[in-house]
Amino acid sequence: MAERTYAIIGAGALGGYYGGRLAHAGVETHFLLRSDYEHVRRHGMTVESTDGGFQLPRVSACPRMQDMPPCDVVLLTAKTTANAHLIPQLPAVVKPDGVVVVLQNGLGVEDAVAAVVGAERVAGGLCFLCSNRVAPGHIRHSDYGLITLGDYAPGGELRGITERIRAIGGDLESAGIPIALREDLYSARWHKLVWNVPFNGLAVLLNTETDQIMHDPAARRLAEDLMWEVVAGAKAVGKTIAPEFVEKMMRDTENMKPYSPSMYLDYRAGNPMEIETMYANPLRAAREAGVELPRIESIYRQLAFLDKQR
Amino acid sequence: MAERTYAIIGAGALGGYYGGRLAHAGVETHFLLRSDYEHVRRHGMTVESTDGGFQLPRVSACPRMQDMPPCDVVLLTAKTTANAHLIPQLPAVVKPDGVVVVLQNGLGVEDAVAAVVGAERVAGGLCFLCSNRVAPGHIRHSDYGLITLGDYAPGGELRGITERIRAIGGDLESAGIPIALREDLYSARWHKLVWNVPFNGLAVLLNTETDQIMHDPAARRLAEDLMWEVVAGAKAVGKTIAPEFVEKMMRDTENMKPYSPSMYLDYRAGNPMEIETMYANPLRAAREAGVELPRIESIYRQLAFLDKQR
Numbered sequence: 365m366a367e368r369t370y371a372i373i374g375a376g377a378l379g380g381y382y383g384g385r386l387a388h389a390g391v392e393t394h395f396l397l398r399s400d401y402e403h404v405r406r407h408g409m410t411v412e413s414t415d416g417g418f419q420l421p422r423v424s425a426c427p428r429m430q431d432m433p434p435c436d437v438v439l440l441t442a443k444t445t446a447n448a449h450l451i452p453q454l455p456a457v458v459k460p461d462g463v464v465v466v467l468q469n470g471l472g473v474e475d476a477v478a479a480v481v482g483a484e485r486v487a488g489g490l491c492f493l494c495s496n497r498v499a500p501g502h503i504r505h506s507d508y509g510l511i512t513l514g515d516y517a518p519g520g521e522l523r524g525i526t527e528r529i530r531a532i533g534g535d536l537e538s539a540g541i542p543i544a545l546r547e548d549l550y551s552a553r554w555h556k557l558v559w560n561v562p563f564n565g566l567a568v569l570l571n572t573e574t575d576q577i578m579h580d581p582a583a584r585r586l587a588e589d590l591m592w593e594v595v596a597g598a599k600a601v602g603k604t605i606a607p608e609f610v611e612k613m614m615r616d617t618e619n620m621k622p623y624s625p626s627m628y629l630d631y632r633a634g635n636p637m638e639i640e641t642m643y644a645n646p647l648r649a650a651r652e653a654g655v656e657l658p659r660i661e662s663i664y665r666q667l668a669f670l671d672k673q674r
Numbered sequence: 675m676a677e678r679t680y681a682i683i684g685a686g687a688l689g690g691y692y693g694g695r696l697a698h699a700g701v702e703t704h705f706l707l708r709s710d711y712e713h714v715r716r717h718g719m720t721v722e723s724t725d726g727g728f729q730l731p732r733v734s735a736c737p738r739m740q741d742m743p744p745c746d747v748v749l750l751t752a753k754t755t756a757n758a759h760l761i762p763q764l765p766a767v768v769k770p771d772g773v774v775v776v777l778q779n780g781l782g783v784e785d786a787v788a789a790v791v792g793a794e795r796v797a798g799g800l801c802f803l804c805s806n807r808v809a810p811g812h813i814r815h816s817d818y819g820l821i822t823l824g825d826y827a828p829g830g831e832l833r834g835i836t837e838r839i840r841a842i843g844g845d846l847e848s849a850g851i852p853i854a855l856r857e858d859l860y861s862a863r864w865h866k867l868v869w870n871v872p873f874n875g876l877a878v879l880l881n882t883e884t885d886q887i888m889h890d891p892a893a894r895r896l897a898e899d900l901m902w903e904v905v906a907g908a909k910a911v912g913k914t915i916a917p918e919f920v921e922k923m924m925r926d927t928e929n930m931k932p933y934s935p936s937m938y939l940d941y942r943a944g945n946p947m948e949i950e951t952m953y954a955n956p957l958r959a960a961r962e963a964g965v966e967l968p969r970i971e972s973i974y975r976q977l978a979f980l981d982k983q984r
Contacts, residue, residue: 569879570979582978589972658968662899668892669880 368535371435371457372396373450374442375404375425377495378467380503382439382511382541384411387420389539394424394432396442396457401427403500412498413505415540423501429453437532438464444473445636454481463487463528467511469560469626470641471553471649474516486516487529488549490556510542514549520601522547554598555605559613560642562590564627565663568637568670575622578614586659588614593657597646600655627667634674639667678845681745681767682706683760684752685714685735687805688777690813692749692821692851694721697730699849704734704742706752706767711737713810722808723815725850733811739763747842748774754783755946764791773797773838777821779870779936780951781863781959784826796826797839798859800866820852824859830911832857864908865915869923870952872900874937875973878947878980885932888924896969898924903967907956910965937977944984949977 368391372383375395387393388411397404408421426432430453438458442450447468454477458464464481466473466488478486494507513533517523525545533543546552566577566587577583591613595605627637643664650657678701682693685705697703698721707714718731736742740763748768752760757778764787768774774791776783776798788796804817823843827833835855843853856862876887876897887893901923905915937947953974960967 566976569976572979572983577979580979580982582975582982586972586975589968589975658899659972662896662969662972665892665896665899666876666879669882669887669890669896672890672892673882 368436368531369433370394370535371432371438373429373438373440373454373457374446375400375409376442377497377503378491378493379439379441380409380497380501381411381413381493381495381505381509382441382467382491382536384409384418384420384503385539385541386535387423388418391535391539392424394426394435396429396432397425397427400497400500401425407501409501409503411503411505414507415505415509417505429457432457434459434462436462437535438462440464440466440468440473440477442468443630443636444468444470444638444641445630447473447476447641451476451480458485461485463532465489465513465532466516467491468641469556469638470643470645471557472645473641474549475518478516478518483516483518487514487532488516488553489513490552510544511536512544512546512552514546514552516549520550520603548603550601551598551603554594554601554603554646555609557597557642557646558591558594558605558610559617560625561594561646561660561663562587563617563623564625564638564642565590565667567625567628568631569663569666573622573624573628574617574620578618584614587617590659590663593660594646596655597650597657597660600650600653602653631670636674637667637671639664639671643667678746678841679743680704680845681742681748683739683748683750683764683767684756685710685719686752687807687813688801688803689749689751690719690807690811691721691723691803691805691815691819692751692777692801692846694719694728694730694813695849695851696845697733698728701845701849702734704736704745706739706742707735707737710807710810711735717811719811719813721813721815724817725815725819727815739767742767744769744772746772747845748772750774750776750778750783750787752778753940753946754778754780754948754951755940757783757786757951761786761790768795771795773842775799775823775842776826777801778951779866779948780953780955781867782955783951784859785828788826788828793826793828797824797842798826798863799823800862820854821846822854822856822862824856824862826859830860830913858913860911861908861913864904864911864913864956865919867907867952867956868901868904868915868920869927870935871904871956871970871973872897873927873933874935874948874952875900875977877935877938878941879973879976883932883934883938884927884930888928894924897927900969900973903970904956906965907960907967907970910960910963912963941980946984947977947981949974949981953977 515523825833
């Protein structure tokens with residue numbers, strides 16, 4: 365069993381699933397909960413999963429970060445739209461030699477966390493997971509689950525695959541979570557944007573799912589053009605994305621079942637959209653490197669309008 | 675009274691108003707009508723207008739172009755979305771020495787008409803008009819009315835202010851329609867796109883009116899960026915739009931009452947949108963001149979998707 369203790373900041377579809385697996389495996393895990401706090405405190409959590417479900421009758425649930433014990437590993441799993449509220453409170457929950465692992469969408473969150481807890485206490489990861497919170501304290505995991513983990517260094521520098529990231533990966537793998545380790549987290553984040561930038565935004569703006577976008581020549585072409593702009597942005601900041609990767613993303617989406625990207629779910633539920641980390645931050649990074657991404661910028665400004673209309 | 679006879683191809687909000695004014699002034703005017711044909715044939719037309727309304731108890735209404743007498747002047751006033759159907763039939767309704775005046779939105783319709791009736795029988799105009807068809811044969815004109823007329827020559831060349839365009843302008847002015855004559859119709863069309871491209875598309879995509887676009891920093895910035903892309907497109911084809919014109923369009927829109935652009939009305943009514951002439955043709959013209967307009971292209975592809983979803 366892991367000697368490391370874990371804090372889950374945001375126990376929704378993602379944090380509830382991964383944190384639930386850790387707790388189920390016997391790892392000391394503390395959950396920050398907001399709306400589900402009372403329910404989970406009394407009744408625990410339920411995780412349905414295609415990989416085998418389970419109950420957690422007793423869960424260490426906390427309504428505020430200041431009530432949580434400082435932990436070795438803090439998994440930041442909330443939506444990035446809560447970051448302005450959450451990040452300033454992180455120092456209370458991470459041990460002096462602990463680490464905050466940013467498991468969120470988009471770009472630039474590690475930098476924001478580093479500014480508060482110090483760059484040496486930051487790592488990050490990308491989650492490839494289909495999971496929903498179907499009721500208070502009730503998570504339904506329907507597919508996938510891989511976390512791609514990498515350590516963080518400012519400015520997109522490589523820190524290598526560190527001992528601590530191996531150890532955290534080991535804890536998660538022992539809990540039944542598939543893990544891949546990456547030396548270059550920043551490059552991995554840009555790669556993930558290749559899919560996220562076109563399909564999250566277009567699903568919202570066209571009020572549709574991935575299959576309709578792929579079946580319409582105009583929308584499909586725009587999706588691919590947006591992918592190439594992500595490639596151009598990555599290149600501007602020194603990260604290479606192979607053309608074959610774009611082709612694979614298009615092919616994979618073509619072959620996928622109709623899918624609602626997370627931003628589309630947020631939009632339809634009337635929740636804030638993760639446009640700052642998914643659009644504004646990549647645009648800013650590319651612009652600072654001297655490259656404009658006009659199609660992405662256009663999509664971003666449209667989304668910013670819709671986000672304010674809520 | 676004019677010795678010229680007129681055909682109005684598409685007697686809706688625009689053609690019904692202008693054609694109605696001509697007929698009211700005693701000009702021989704024949705109207706092509708589709709859904710309103712039976713009503714107008716029996717009951718004539720009603721024009722309400724801030725400049726003075728009138729009734730036309732008897733109207734020369736025709737259900738098909740082949741039933742119309744060949745005329746000296748053919749005003750093409752239908753939506754451009756009907757052009758694929760209408761333009762091939764134009765030769766039947768224009769006299770050998772007559773002229774088709776394209777009073778439609780966007781770019782490139784004169785070229786399409788010229789390909790069918792010959793370049794020497796084409797002119798064009800831009801209408802600045804607030805008018806609605808409120809019931810069959812019933813037009814409500816609420817503001818403005820200026821037609822900017824210009825003669826046509828292929829490739830955006832100047833044909834000057836010709837005798838015939840002066841004569842047509844005279845007929846329209848005698849009927850109470852304000853007229854401006856322009857030597858450079860193609861440049862005038864690009865100028866008009868400076869407003870039409872941002873506000874038509876964004877109203878549809880953001881499901882809103884002009885005032886909301888102007889009040890939101892992100893949407894307003896995108897609108898202005900789209901204007902600058904129109905300026906770049908115009909420059910690519912050899913037409914200069916002064917920066918002050920963009921600033922004026924922004925200022926004018928800021929000071930306007932909340933306004934629904936025509937494409938937004940079409941979209942909400944479930945009608946086809948004029949995206950080919952307003953977006954695809956300017957994009958093509960710029961591209962042939964070696965210039966990409968990525969923001970406009972992004973808007974265009976989204977609109978093309980929505981147009982197909984009808």
